[in-house]
Amino acid sequence: MAEKKSTFLQMIRAPFLSSIVSPLLIGTILSYYISNQFDVLNFIIVLIIGICFHTATNVYNDIYDTLQGTDEINLNRNEFSGGSGVIVKNPALLDKMYWIARIALIVAVCCSIILYFRIQDNLRIILIILTVLSAFFSKYYTAIPLKLAYRGWGELSVWFAFGPMAISIAVIGQNVSLSPIVYTIMPIPGISTLSILLIGQIIDFDADKSAGKWGVAVRHGIQFTGILYGIVQIALCANIISLSTLILNNSWPILISLIPYVVLLPKILKILLFQANEIDLMKKAAALNVLLHLIFSTLFIISFWISIQIR
Secondary structure (H helix, E strand, O other), X not given: OHHHHHHHHHHOOHHHHHHHHHHHXXXXXXXXXXXXXXXHHHHHHHHHHHHHHHHHHHHHHHHHHHXXXXXXXXXXXXXXXXXXXXXXXXXXXXXXXXHHHXXXXXXXXXXXXXXXXXXOHHHHHHHHHHHHHHHHHHHHOOOOOOOHHHOOOHHHHHHHHHHHHHHHHHHHOOOOOOOHHHHHHOHHXXXXXXXXXXXXXXXXXXXXXXXXXXXXXXXXXXXXXXXXXXXXXXXXXXXXXXXXXXXXXXXXXXXHHHHHHHHHHHHHHHHHHHOOOOHHHHHHHHHHHHXXXXXXXXXXXXXXXXXXXXX
């Protein structure tokens, strides 16, 4: 029984679902800051929508990366990049993977329909757009004929889905309209998740290049990708600082979320900029970056909530 559960969690890449939970929590806290109200049922519905769309994305990603040969030729797969490898190890699970993805999409869309009738009329068009885009990205991130990740649109898609889109559905789910302060927070979770993708592309460089998956690493090189990683992480830190000092009027507790950056980012950058050709060290960098992502996300959620309470 435990083995079956473990296999299912591996198939949906459950540990990475935290990447969608985090922005949904951030958006909900932001909504409470704006409106001083919290709709528990709507929050649960939004959480189910986000987790199901992300589950569908993870599973479809594995399916189509395998069918197009990327996962099969990837010799550097690890727990932080390269997919789950479930279908490569057991091709008989392909049909089950399809069903998991389809059911996840159906549940997400059904919950979106329920949410439609629980939010204000002026917010419903936004929900429709977000639902359509989420379903689109879930499948066509890697699926033919569009396969966005293979055509150089993967990075933008990941940032947009886990940043602006995730924050938006969390906010409108609480019947709060989008506003300048919402737009300011939108980039943060997207950048944090994008950083995982960038390091993964460096590790998967050979497999991606052979399979024609034209991510930024294949298009512009490993060194460029390492520099880009540093730039987007610095941009995230700048966003946090401006948010705490200017936009939220000296909400200093938010700065606590940058502590893991002080400790971990220099170690990661050292590997990316000077030792990126050593796969074992790159896998270490990937592990450190996921740790950075998780600690930062947790601290940001907690410190953001504290900032609201002491205002």
